[in-house]
Amino acid sequence: MEELPDKVEMIRHVELSGPQRDLYETIRISMQKKVREHVKQLGLNRSHIIILDALLKLRQICCDPRLLKIPAAQKKHAESAKLELLMTSLTELLEEGRRILLFSQFTEMLGLIEKELDQKKIRYVKLTGQTKDRKTPVQQFQQGEVPLFLISLKAGGTGLNLTAADTVIHYDPWWNPAVENQATDRAHRIGQNKTVFVYKLVAKGTVEEKILEMQRNKHALMEGLFSEAETSKLKMTDKDLQSLFDPLE
Template sequence: MQDSAKLDYLLDLLGSLAEEGRRVLVFSQFAEMLALVAQALDERRLAYQSLTGDTPGTQRAALVERFQAGEVPVFLISLKAGGVGLNLTAADTVIHYDPWWNPAVEAQATDRAHRIGQDKPVFVYKLICAGTVEEKIQGLQQRKAELARAVLEGGSTQALRFDEADVAELFAPL
């Protein structure tokens, strides 16, 4: 595996959080990335489990029960597989490994830990490398959220519109 500062940071963070007794949800939009994280966690002998679109539906409930019961400290979840129907109130930490275009998708994933029965604060981390497309996506997410807020609150959306320059900036060389 090639060196990755972001993956190294995640692994160090997960190690520290596990030592503190934290219960962590790690979301990624890419099942392949979760497989790389799983491989690295295996090498470090840190217990985890995974839920992706390839996980049989019959196993979902058992995975949730194991996490809720405290059998594993880390739950790796793809955004699409973890977006609906999961109640993971045992989690006190949520990590978004990579950004998604739609901030509502990330919020929905974070909400897996914010459910009835949650009795502790939940810390949320977004791992974003400076000077990358991820950073640009984060900027677009913030503008999209501002646009939605302006529409819902009846404000002006003139200054918040996306145009060709925004798309060109997203795909400009880094």
């Protein structure tokens, strides 16, 4: 059996600052209060949706405040530390001749990244759930016509062969490491002859870091929390819940 080349995984931390940090803390405090009240009234297992909504908002702020559909986030808080890190990293990696797959759970985030790429005149292809012709972008990337492939995690995390890539960037962490690994394996698979570098961008001290910790230590808890079945039993203690809403240091 053909042996796969090495896979090198790295976490790139980014620190929220300024208005983005302020927004994170404001939403964190208000959602923590809301979740506490809900849990007190209905219990943990019947608070599934409100907890998910709170976590979604915090995860969106980590990616880019503009994902949060409130006027303040669109204007005052529009800068994203993570997007800045991504664009700096992409410029450096592309100058090195890297071929890159960039995954995000949020198709809207991919749209914001596209705008930045267009400004910098960086060529790319994209695949999301709305992409009707999946074959063409795959061919363009595999044949070396473009160096960067933007992919939504749900639409392109499985079933694609993208061995032309030697670099994978996960813009936002997902609760289930198996899903991330499957996405990485679009590049790290039979036919790959180069070392594959995997970068995970994580906002320091935020819910994203908590997700990574729980990926490692409390997989069953995360599975219950992020299961799409509303009746899923939450294997979560009050301490676990509160840790998701820890303040930024």
